[in-house]
Amino acid sequence: MKISKAILLLTLISTFTLTGCFHATVETGKAASNEVIEQPWALSFVYGLIPPATVDASEKCTNGVAKVETQISFLNGLVSAITFSLVTPMNIKVTCAAGGGMANDITSPSENTVTLSKDASVEETKEAYQKATDLAIKKNETVFIQYN
Known part of the structure; x- marks a missing residue:
């Protein structure tokens, strides 16, 4: 019984110390529009060595991209910890540019x-x-x- 409590305690401590939140933003300097492409729970595999599927913004963002955000929330990190980083979900958000496509710049x-x-x-x-x-x-x- 003591061993199972120790394993449970170790699992809880590992879950809260080995997981972390992450948020990265890349801005292009273009004005943002209201058009947003979101890919919640985009899955990467094997410690992130196999990245999530590419977000193709070319059809929806005809004026180019204003901002790209990637985020690993606490819940995403928890899933990653439970699967020993074999599966790491993340949220991807692409904000389209308002006007004046890249060619105009x-x-x-x-x-x-x-x-x-x-x-x-x-x-x-x-x-x-x-x-x-x-x-x-x-x-x-x-x-x-x-x-x-």
Whole structure:
């Protein structure tokens, strides 16, 4: 009887000390819309080595993505602890951007393009990247490197 109480106590202590909550947010800088894609209880397996299914936001978020959030709640962590991390559920939330798709945020490639030969030497490649960096800083815009 003492052994079963000790195992129960050890299980309870492990459950509360080995599980933890986790919340990560990635913001793109775009204004958020009311359009949200949620995938509650997205399952990853074998200590997270097999990730959950990909959330395809391309059809629903025509203006791009404003924010992506992943969260492992206490309940998700509890399930993970009970299954010895063979199954780890998480909540995934994608918030679509309000307007002005990604293509609208980038100026025409012809205006901000640095051309680089496919046969370029290391030194020429460094110069092209430096030129693109300087141009991007000067214009505060995206600069493309085009390989010919």
